[in-house]
Amino acid sequence: MIIVLKQGADEAKVDALKKWIENQGLVVSPIYGSEKTVLGLVGDTSGLSADELSMHEVVEKVLKVQEPFKKANRKFHPENTVIKVGNVLVGGKDLVVIAGPCSVESEDQIIQVALQVKKAGASMLRGGAFKPRTSPYSFQGLRAEGLVLLKRAGEAAGLPIVSEITNPNYIELFEQYVDLIQVGARNMQNFELLKELGRLKKPILLKRGFSNTLEEMLMACEYIMSEGNQNVILCERGIRTFETYTRNTLDLSAVPALKRMSHLPVLVDPSHGCGLSWMVEPLSKAAVAVGADGLVIEVHNNPMAALSDGPQSITPDEFAYIMPKLREYARLEGRDIPLGHTVAYAGTPGSFSFEAAEKLFPTSAMVGLERFEDVCEAVALRKADAGVLPVENTLAGKVTEVLELIEQFNLEVTDRLKLKVRQNLVAPKGTELKSIRKIYSKDKALEQCKEFLKTLPECRIIQCSTTSAAAQAVRALDDKCSAAIASTTAARLNRLEILVADIQDCDENYTEFVVVKAKNNGK
Structure with a gap:
């Protein structure tokens, strides 16, 4: 049952109502919104009369909740919940992107990936230390050592870390090292684990089970929230169907459904959702389009040699390639994916302009635009911090269009690079x-x-x-x-x-690129 209070209701009278309800053996969960205050009643409400409660002078209306999940229910909490993980807000205007390998394999590997995904705009670093595997002979993870290495990599890159817990015995370890504790698909209904996690203050990432309904997922969430931990993030990661082309079937309809059923943030894991690296980009775009609050993407520096989930992992270069595209999709939905320091170039990843931009700005996120004019406009409007443009080729001569655009948009040249054209x-x-x-x-x-x-x-x-x-x-x-x-x-x-x-026929073919910035940039 839910009681919606009148705006500006007298606090003393509200307190008196709450005490009377608690005396009936119910738990009262007040939710304070920007416009309304709601009292959520948890327990057996069969002895309460909705009509009698409606007559109370501070009550606007009373609603009965048929669904078995209460605390995760949007009727209890009409406004979206925003959960803080480190310095990252999940469920707000900005979309979060959690990236990293399926498993932590070595210190060099996880630090390298951490720095690369951070450069491309990742919000958090993921990595498995305790791996629940179908086969007992598969790689089970580095366990406690893996968490230590993951934490070290997160600190090196300045990213909060995400890792999966498999056993209540590890809770103290995870509470010490992990910023966002993940409950994987295999443990979604490990109720003893869920209850223990509910006694923590750490945020929890709850993944949907292989063959579970959305209601079952929210009931699992209820186990955590009923113990006191309200910081739960939901994650759709694909379910089992009769289709065998993909590893799982990514149920994107779960996103708008969960957003209607619950007030909690919803993420999508396209990597597990399909099990195919080349599908990660289109499924990520689709997830943003249907309203997901973020993505969980597996990124490995050498997927062919990965100790687990190599076929579904993308490389750091591929991750950097899709991030600007996802940012544009987010903007269509009125949201954003902050990419930090961005550099615009004319072309697509793999072009010589991209190659020049990478050499000039090795630690910045790259944004490929279609035309030279688009690059100049982005820099002039400060949508990009800098632009990289070709101005002369040893065979073709000067690129007069670029020189005219630099003048037209009142940009200044701050650096130059000669790049050998190798085909x-x-x-x-x-x-x-x-x-x-x-x-x-x-x-x-x-x-x-x-x-x-x-x-x-x-x-x-x-x-x-x-x-x-x-x-x-x-x-x-x-x-x-x-x-x-x-x-x-x-x-x-x-x-x-x-x-x-x-x-190439001519071994002395060079293109000169320049870096352009808006004049008085940053002042």
């Missing part, structure tokens, strides 16, 4: 040169590699908008008979191997 023939791992029948690339890159292409006369040439788009196409095809002409960076971002390096 490579790249293809999926295991592809042999003799098996290639199609080559993808941009027209200018094809022009620069005429002599090399003469050695492959049987290959069909397919033009793409950019060299990085060509690399993306070849990765998607993965047919061992397609290759792209692209940069080393494009190969790395798309997990392609370099079959033949430096295939």
